[in-house]
Amino acid sequence: LxxxxxxxxxxxxxxxxxxxxxxxxxxxxxxxxxxxxxxxxxxxxxxxxxxxxxxxxxxxxxxxxxxxxxxxxxxxxxxxxQTKTELTPSDVGNEEVPLDVFEELLTELNEL
Known part of the structure; x- marks a missing residue:
């Protein structure tokens, strides 16, 4: 509430x-x-x-x-x-994204 x-x-x-x-x-x-x-x-x-x-x-x-x-x-x-901020799918949008897919996307972004 x-x-x-x-x-x-x-x-x-x-x-x-x-x-x-x-x-x-x-x-x-x-x-x-x-x-x-x-x-x-x-x-x-x-x-x-x-x-x-x-x-x-x-x-x-x-x-x-x-x-x-x-x-x-x-x-x-x-x-x-935790010593640093950790993003979750709900932090970046309203679309439902499975956690494993979200983690793959974060890994790809961090490699750029």
Missing amino acids: GQWDREMNAGAMSMSGLSTGLPMSPQSERVHALDIAGNVIDGKLTLSVMYDKQEYQESTMRVLLDNYKKQLLSIIGHCMQ
Whole structure:
């Protein structure tokens, strides 16, 4: 959903202390069996997970989120160890380019 620190620090917005309540009625038909939303406030990532309890067990969701956290921390660790900027396909355009093709293109550009 975004990163709100800049807007909040500038005084453009503030967080309400009131509960937002449920984003949708528990009786409504779900578009997706699993819905994950996230935002960053005060430098902290918060995830909201909604799921169909008839399709997923709470223990399954806990395992999923534990693995998500583990993988996210691994990505953060990788990025923090980098000493130079590394481009990814999303950095250079909207076209979907497989990573192996992108890496071949970068190699060719570096050889010019």
